[in-house]
Amino acid sequence: MGPRQAAAPNPRPLSAARTRGYIPFMTVLEIARLGHPILLARARPVEDPSAPAIRTLARDMIETMREAGGIGLAAPQVHASLRLVVALPITSRETCREVEPLVLVNPELEALDGGIEEALEGCLSIPGLRGLVPRARRVGFRGFDLAGRPIAGEAEGLPARILQHELDHLDGVLFPMRMTDLRSLAFESELHHLEGGSEPPSVAAMPSAVGLGR
Numbered sequence: 001m002g003p004r005q006a007a008a009p010n011p012r013p014l015s016a017a018r019t020r021g022y023i024p025f026m027t028v029l030e031i032a033r034l035g036h037p038i039l040l041a042r043a044r045p046v047e048d049p050s051a052p053a054i055r056t057l058a059r060d061m062i063e064t065m066r067e068a069g070g071i072g073l074a075a076p077q078v079h080a081s082l083r084l085v086v087a088l089p090i091t092s093r094e095t096c097r098e099v100e101p102l103v104l105v106n107p108e109l110e111a112l113d114g115g116i117e118e119a120l121e122g123c124l125s126i127p128g129l130r131g132l133v134p135r136a137r138r139v140g141f142r143g144f145d146l147a148g149r150p151i152a153g154e155a156e157g158l159p160a161r162i163l164q165h166e167l168d169h170l171d172g173v174l175f176p177m178r179m180t181d182l183r184s185l186a187f188e189s190e191l192h193h194l195e196g197g198s199e200p201p202s203v204a205a206m207p208s209a210v211g212l213g214r
């Protein structure tokens with residue numbers, strides 16, 4: 001998974017041969033990393049959420065997310081500039097592998113009452129780094145499923161954070177661009193230096209639970 005030289009119009013198989021043997025019809029896609037221009041572009045709406053190609057993309061995104069140990073993934077991260085995200089509606093990291101991922105096509109979010117809270121985030125496109133990001137604690141979401149049916153709901157806490165992070169990807173926004181204090185940007189291996197400080201408690205309290213994409 002090295003850095004890419006240029007944007008590609010379609011997701012490209014990374015290890016299809018490797019996965020095809022035991023997970024038929026699923027492909028682990030290459031993840032775009034910080035510096036690739038597709039991560040800064042505004043993704044275009046999906047014209048037909050029920051199109052077979054979109055279903056395939058969503059399925060491969062779920063497989064890619066799981067393979068990478070992530071808990072959310074947006075289509076631009078696999079070189080598809082489309083408004084599609086997958087996210088695990090998890091309440092704890094221990095159970096997140098078992099629940100069915102939420103697939104949202106052409107999603108929209110609105111912040112609900114509940115205030116703003118800060119917590120550590122990471123991103124599969126920025127491997128190894130974490131930072132404190134303020135997000136709305138509660139959000140309402142709506143979009144379409146892979147059958148083209150409208151879906152809507154509310155999320156709170158970590159699932160709300162995941163959705164905000166992934167929808168940001170659709171508008172070319174990466175988590176460091178949401179940080180209000182870049183001093184908390186740190187490699188995972190250095191996070192222990194932040195523990196025990198006078199602020200903020202969330203660093204020590206949820207280092208692994210809030211890692212989006214790692």
Ligand code: NI
Pocket residue numbers: 122123124125165166169212213
């Ligand atoms: Ni991300």
